[in-house]
Structures are given as structure tokens and as C-alpha cells.
Amino acid sequence: MKNSTQYTAHRNTRTGFPLSAVCCLLLAVCCAFPGCAVIATRYVEARDPAGVLILAHGGSPRWNHTVRAAVAQARLAGPVETAFGMGMHGHEVHDFQAAVDRLQADGVTRIIVLPLLLSSSSDVFRQFEYLFGMRPDAPWPDAGGPVALSVPVTMLQPLDGDPVVGDIVFDRVRRLSRDPARETVVLVAHGPVDEADNQRWLDAMAGASAVLERDGGFAKIERLTLRDDAPDAVREEATRQLRQAVEQAGQATRVLVVPVLLAPGGIEQKIPKRLAGLSYAFTGETLLPHPALSRWIAARVQAARRPLSGALPVRSGAGTSVIQ
Numbered sequence: 001m002k003n004s005t006q007y008t009a010h011r012n013t014r015t016g017f018p019l020s021a022v023c024c025l026l027l028a029v030c031c032a033f034p035g036c037a038v039i040a041t042r043y044v045e046a047r048d049p050a051g052v053l054i055l056a057h058g059g060s061p062r063w064n065h066t067v068r069a070a071v072a073q074a075r076l077a078g079p080v081e082t083a084f085g086m087g088m089h090g091h092e093v094h095d096f097q098a099a100v101d102r103l104q105a106d107g108v109t110r111i112i113v114l115p116l117l118l119s120s121s122s123d124v125f126r127q128f129e130y131l132f133g134m135r136p137d138a139p140w141p142d143a144g145g146p147v148a149l150s151v152p153v154t155m156l157q158p159l160d161g162d163p164v165v166g167d168i169v170f171d172r173v174r175r176l177s178r179d180p181a182r183e184t185v186v187l188v189a190h191g192p193v194d195e196a197d198n199q200r201w202l203d204a205m206a207g208a209s210a211v212l213e214r215d216g217g218f219a220k221i222e223r224l225t226l227r228d229d230a231p232d233a234v235r236e237e238a239t240r241q242l243r244q245a246v247e248q249a250g251q252a253t254r255v256l257v258v259p260v261l262l263a264p265g266g267i268e269q270k271i272p273k274r275l276a277g278l279s280y281a282f283t284g285e286t287l288l289p290h291p292a293l294s295r296w297i298a299a300r301v302q303a304a305r306r307p308l309s310g311a312l313p314v315r316s317g318a319g320t321s322v323i324q
Contacts, residue, residue, distance in 0.1 A: 050154075051079040051108035052301055053099055055128055056116040058084030058092075062265030066288045067116060073294035076301055079106040087127040088140040096131060097147050110152050112304045114297065117158035118165075118262060121200035122192040125158060154304050161204040164296045166211030168287050169258060173212060176256045176281045184220040184249035185212055186280070188242065189260040190267055191225025193234070198225055205260060219253050226274070228267055239274045246278050255280040263288045 056067045064084055071082050081099035085092025103111055115128050123139035130138040131145045132153050138145065159165055173185055187205055191198050202223050209221040222245045227238040249255045257280045259268040268284045275282075287293055 049078075049108055050110040050112050050305060051081070051103035051106060052076050053096075053103060053111055053113045054080070054082040054116055054297070055096070055113060056082065056084050057086060057124060057262070059263065060265040063263045066263040066265070070288050070294045071297060073291065074297040074301070076298060079103050079108055086124045086140075087131050087145070088123075088143050090144050093131065093144045093147070100147055100149060104150055108151060110154060111149070112301055113153055113155045114300055114304075115156070115158045116262065116297070118160075118189060118260065119192070119197075119201045119204055120158050120160055121197040121204070123194075123197075129155065156300050156304055159296075161207035162296065163207060163211070164292050165205075165260065165287065166208040168290045168292055169208045169260060170211050170215060171290065172258050172283070172285045173216065173218075173256055175283060175285070176258070177216070177218075178254070180217040181219060182253050183218050184222065184253040184255050185216070185218050186222045186224065186242075186245055186249065186255060186257045187260050188257060188271055189223075189225045191227040191230075191238065193227065193230045198227065201225060208260060220249065222249065226267060226270065228270065242274055243278065246275055246280050250279050257282045259284060259286050261286045 054067075054071050056064075058064060067084075068082055071080065079102075081103055083096050083099040085095055087093055087096065100111065113128070113132055115125055117125055119125070126135065127139050127143070129135040131147050132155055133146055133149065134155055169187065177183055187208060189201060189205060191201055202225065205223045209223060212218055212221050224242050224245060225238060226242070227235050230238070246255050246257065255278075257271060257275065259271060261268050264284070264286045266286075268286055271284070272282065
């Protein structure tokens with residue numbers, strides 16, 4: 001991918017004036033009349049011909065419904081599609097293509113792709129990158145692809161270590177906590193197969209740990225992954241480490257186990273089975289549903305629309321563009 005910087009000027013098709021000039025005029029008016037700021041924002045969004053595609057791992061009907069509800073609560077402007085799957089099977093790639101086709105049929109001139117994933121350090125995210133032209137190689141090439149596109153794509157980054165994860169996790173922990181100074185919080189994420197990816201995943205969870213350490217006053221914070229898709233030996237070792245962390249912490253503190261997972265109705269149900277016989281507090285609440293994550297979706301998409309004013313540099317290559 002070329003690391004060139006691209007600025008795009010868009011024109012108002014009715015007046016012939018650049019939209020950047022229209023936006024500047026609106027901003028000038030808003031300085032005099034602050035109440036019209038919302039109107040200006042809605043005007044810019046309405047004039048943006050981009051569609052939005054939300055990609056999510058997918059799971060049970062409850063899992064998928066929760067994600068769709070979060071996207072709906074984000075109240076995104078313009079055509080919006082949500083597609084589920086890891087992209088490792090042909091039918092999933094077909095679903096991605098169908099979503100793209102619907103957006104293109106709506107007349108969009110650009111597609112903003114938001115992978116609703118916890119981490120970019122996974123084969124799922126790399127498969128998404130391949131399918132949308134961001135990388136030449138695929139973790140699962142037999143699934144087919146890339147997706148056929150007639151418009152440029154802007155692919156955004158997953159959650160990774162975004163502060164919103166820590167804020168939501170802190171909300172979940174507070175529901176369980178009684179005496180933080182005498183409690184250990186054990187954060188449990190899904191985790192990938194590859195060892196290096198797993199370490200990067202754990203490193204990204206440090207942001208959530210920092211929020212708990214700064215605002216919670218807990219005795220200790222532990223970060224672990226289940227690695228449920230890994231080979232048996234790797235998964236069993238992950239289970240051993242999780243049990244050991246909970247058991248050791250329980251000798252001196254009350255243990256709070258909190259999933260760092262996207263939506264309910266999935267792997268969080270396996271955590272009690274892995275910890276059978278141990279003492280700990282657990283509700284199974286995941287990141288969703290939570291209004292903060294819907295706000296994060298809205299903010300990420302809104303930021304991706306900013307090239308309309310030529311204010312945001314966009315890394316581009318071969319008909320696609322990426323905003324980190």
C-alpha cells in the first residue's frame with residue numbers, strides 16, 4: 001500500500017461551489033448563532049455521498065440483534081448496512097458482497113467500512129483487509145474474494161485500546177464491586193490463535209486496566225484471553241492460566257471476573273465452565289449493550305466523513321483509502 005497523502009475536494013452539484021466553501025460559510029454563521037451548529041453538522045452529513053458498512057464477527061441471534069441495535073442507536077446518516085461473519089467461508093463473503101451491492105445500488109460514491117472488532121491483531125481483521133483491497137494476502141484464501149467494488153473504500157480501525165473499552169469495563173466492574181481495595185479484577189478477552197497476536201491483544205487491554213487502576217482503586221488487575229479458536233494444547237494452557245490467576249487472587253482478595261467481549265450470547269457463557277469449582281463474582285455482562293459504544297460508532301464514522309472539507313489527510317492506495 002502506498003503511503004501517499006490524498007486530499008479530495010467535493011463540489012455541490014447544484015451550485016458548483018466546493019462543499020468546503022459551503023461548510024466554511026456555515027461555520028461562520030454558527031459563530032454568530034451557536035444554536036445552528038447541529039444544523040450545520042447535519043447538512044455536511046446529508047451532503048456526504050458515502051455509505052457505511054459495519055462488519056462484525058457474528059454469533060447467536062441474540063449476539064447479532066445486540067449489534068444491530070447498537071448500530072441503530074448510533075443514528076448514522078445515509079445508507080447503512082451491517083454484515084456478519086469472519087470472511088472465512090464463502091457464504092460470509094457472499095453476504096459482504098450483497099451488502100456492498102446494496103450500498104452501491106443506493107448511489108454511494110464511497111463506502112466507509114467499520115470493523116466492529118475488539119482487536120486488529122487477528123486473522124479476522126486481516127481477512128477483512130484482504131476482502132476490501134487493503135492487503136494482497138488472505139488468512140483464508142479459500143473463502144473467495146476480494147469483494148467487487150465500483151467505489152473507493154475507507155476502512156477504519158477496530159476498537160483495539162480505545163478508551164471507550166475501559167470506560168464500559170469500569171461500568172461493568174462497579175456493578176460487581178463492594179470493596180475495591182480488597183478486590184482483584186480479572187479481565188477476560190477472546191484472544192487470537194497466534195502467540196504474537198495474543199500478546200498484542202493483551203497489550204491493547206492495558207488501556208482498560210489503566211482506567212480501573214486510576215479510577216477504581218482495586219488491589220490488582222489481571223488480563224487474560226480464552227483463545228477459544230486455538231489448537232487444544234493452546235486453549236488448555238489459556239484455561240490453566242485463567243484458573244491459576246483466579247485461584248491465586250482468591251486467596252487474599254475477592255475476585256471479579258469481567259468479560260472484555262463485544263456482545264452477549266457468545267463465548268462469555270464458557271467462562272463459568274472454565275472456572276468450575278472456583279470462587280469469584282461474575283455477571284457475564286459484555287461491552288454491549290452500552291450507549292457509549294454506539295456513540296463511539298457514530299464518532300468514528302463522523303471522523304471518516306471529514307475529507308469532505310479537505311481537513312483530514314487520507315492514506316490511499318489502489319482505489320482504496322484507510323484512516324487509522
